[in-house]
Amino acid sequence: MKIASVVNGKRQEMEVADNTLLLDWLRNELGLTGTKQSCEVQVCGVCTVLIDGVPVSGCTTLAVEARDSDVTTIEGLRGTDFYKRAEGVFMRHSAVQCGFCSPGFILTVYTLVNAGRKLSQNEIKEALNGNLCRCTGYKSIIEAAVEVIGAELARKI
Amino acid sequence: MLVPPFEMHVAKSVEDAISLRSKFGDDASFYCGGTELLLVMKLGLTDLAHLIDIKHVDELRSISIDDSGIQIGAAVTYREIENNPLLLADRPEFVSMISGIANLRVRSVGTLGGNLAFADPSSDPATFLLAVNGELEIGSADGKRRIVPMAGFHTGPYQPDMRDNEMIVSIRMPRNPSGGVVVHERMKLKERPNITVAVYASAAQGVVTQARVAIGSIGLIPVRFEEVDESLVGAELANLDGHLKRAATLASDNILVFDDANGSVEYKRHLVDYFVQKVARKAIETILENSNK
Numbered sequence: 001m002k003i004a005s006v007v008n009g010k011r012q013e014m015e016v017a018d019n020t021l022l023l024d025w026l027r028n029e030l031g032l033t034g035t036k037q038s039c040e041v042q043v044c045g046v047c048t049v050l051i052d053g054v055p056v057s058g059c060t061t062l063a064v065e066a067r068d069s070d071v072t073t074i075e076g077l078r079g080t081d082f083y084k085r086a087e088g089v090f091m092r093h094s095a096v097q098c099g100f101c102s103p104g105f106i107l108t109v110y111t112l113v114n115a116g117r118k119l120s121q122n123e124i125k126e127a128l129n130g131n132l133c134r135c136t137g138y139k140s141i142i143e144a145a146v147e148v149i150g151a152e153l154a155r156k157i
Numbered sequence: 158m159l160v161p162p163f164e165m166h167v168a169k170s171v172e173d174a175i176s177l178r179s180k181f182g183d184d185a186s187f188y189c190g191g192t193e194l195l196l197v198m199k200l201g202l203t204d205l206a207h208l209i210d211i212k213h214v215d216e217l218r219s220i221s222i223d224d225s226g227i228q229i230g231a232a233v234t235y236r237e238i239e240n241n242p243l244l245l246a247d248r249p250e251f252v253s254m255i256s257g258i259a260n261l262r263v264r265s266v267g268t269l270g271g272n273l274a275f276a277d278p279s280s281d282p283a284t285f286l287l288a289v290n291g292e293l294e295i296g297s298a299d300g301k302r303r304i305v306p307m308a309g310f311h312t313g314p315y316q317p318d319m320r321d322n323e324m325i326v327s328i329r330m331p332r333n334p335s336g337g338v339v340v341h342e343r344m345k346l347k348e349r350p351n352i353t354v355a356v357y358a359s360a361a362q363g364v365v366t367q368a369r370v371a372i373g374s375i376g377l378i379p380v381r382f383e384e385v386d387e388s389l390v391g392a393e394l395a396n397l398d399g400h401l402k403r404a405a406t407l408a409s410d411n412i413l414v415f416d417d418a419n420g421s422v423e424y425k426r427h428l429v430d431y432f433v434q435k436v437a438r439k440a441i442e443t444i445l446e447n448s449n450k
Contacts, residue, residue, distance in 0.1 A: 001165060019160040019161065021160060042192065042263055045260070045262065054266075056262050056265055057262045060196060060199075061195075061266070127261055130261050130262055130263070
């Protein structure tokens with residue numbers, strides 16, 4: 001299928017095989033390797049990307065689903081003010097060990113901020129239950145996520 | 158992991174989708190969120206030459222609530238259910254059950270229709286719908302629609318009671334009945350629940366008049382047992398413990414479970430016993446407190 005899509009603000013038009021996975025398309029065709037590959041069964045969250053602002057697992061989404069849509073990967077967030085602030089908070093909390101899960105966590109936190117609803121710490125934990133950190137640095141990641149979401153929502157009001 | 162090659166067809170209407178399915182037969186499957194189907198394809202468990210994308214069919218994407226009840230199109234995503242204020246107002250316990258399914262990304266694209274058509278033995282929605290007497294609207298190639306109860310729709314694991322040229326068009330359930338209460342709970346250690354129990358109860362003058370106990374995600378399909386439901390009728394706050402013990406014993410004796418990676422038969426019967434008591438207690442105490450007011 002021929003698809004036209006805007007990836008991180010850049011228009012892409014190309015023919016993709018119907019069975020191409022979004023993850024493979026982003027990494028192999030567009031060279032966007034910030035989106036990681038791991039569990040392959042949409043459990044771990046390292047392949048999280050946004051289609052029209054909605055988080056999906058790149059490993060279990062077909063590339064053709066990106067047609068006529070805006071796709072955002074971690075590379076698309078870099079350079080934004082949100083990213084700079086979130087990066088600072090994650091670093092201050094030492095919420096990064098090997099860093100492999102970080103793009104997925106940051107994108108998920110970003111969608112929670114964009115949803116615009118105030119969330120309790122437990123709700124944030126629940127919302128992040130689909131992002132796994134194999135270094136098991138959850139405590140600091142949750143603390144960082146809570147701080148980022150709180151601060152970003154406060155800026156919006 | 159690669160998905161084997163296939164050709165995608167985008168259906169424009171229910172009739173279009175069904176006619177494509179009839180044309181390609183067993184070589185084709187309906188496709189929507191892909192959260193179950195793509196996994197199965199990646200694992201090489203199925204070899205489909207054609208996928209029929211039904212997510213752009215308007216009729217399958219609507220939610221309506223009126224006097225006749227709640228109707229949710231088969232291609233409505235969990236996320237859309239979570240964000241629907243009318244559903245939240247009318248059936249908060251349904252919306253809360255949906256918002257606990259899998260994870261944020263699965264709920265972004267996964268659909269209620271897909272869950273029920275796939276008939277995974279671990280299904281919160283199927284168990285919930287069984288407790289509230291949910292129904293499905295099934296479309297077929299001759300243009301006719303039939304309404305079937307959720308009870309009996311799953312005949313075995315991954316076996317919905319549909320012919321090849323049929324598809325789920327919508328899912329229906331009654332509006333929150335005045336005086337009735339539904340409580341849903343799941344225990345989840347990994348991605349899929351280890352057990353799901355949903356209990357509906359109604360009462361008059363401080364006595365339970367009707368109960369429906371649905372048990373899912375532990376046996377081959379979600380089930381209800383007539384004798385379990387009946388054992389709760391007549392319960393009052395004063396004699397509740399006895400009724401609950403009897404219901405739980407009947408349920409754990411009757412349930413068909415097997416040893417697997419999720420636990421032994423003995424452990425699973427224990428879970429059934431524990432959760433039937435817990436969830437039924439919550440439903441019945443709530444309804445009896447309401448009916449005493």
